[in-house]
Amino acid sequence: MKTAEIKGLSVEDLKQRIVAEKENLHKLKFAHAISPIENPMKISHTRKLIAQLSTELTAKSK
Incomplete structure (x- = not known):
């Protein structure tokens, strides 16, 4: 995901994406x-x- 795409996401989208990526990271490590x-x-x-x-x-958030 490129920086421009990340900057275009809303706060809610960012929160959802963080949760999804953390879950993905956990699965990868396992x-x-x-x-x-x-x-x-x-x-x-x-x-x-x-x-x-x-x-x-x-x-x-600031």
């Missing part, structure tokens, strides 16, 4: 613990996306 996933970079990419979404949510 799957990786059981057997290595094809692309382990998905974990760090998802973590960074959550951080970007959280940062934008904080900026919009």
Whole structure:
């Protein structure tokens, strides 16, 4: 997700997206613990996306 797309989301959309991505991250970590996933970079990419979404949510909340 690009920065411009993140900035275009509303506060409610950001909150929903953060919850969905956290759930996705949890599933990825669990799957990786059981057997290595094809692309382990998905974990760090998802973590960074959550951080970007959280940062934008904080900026919009102020």
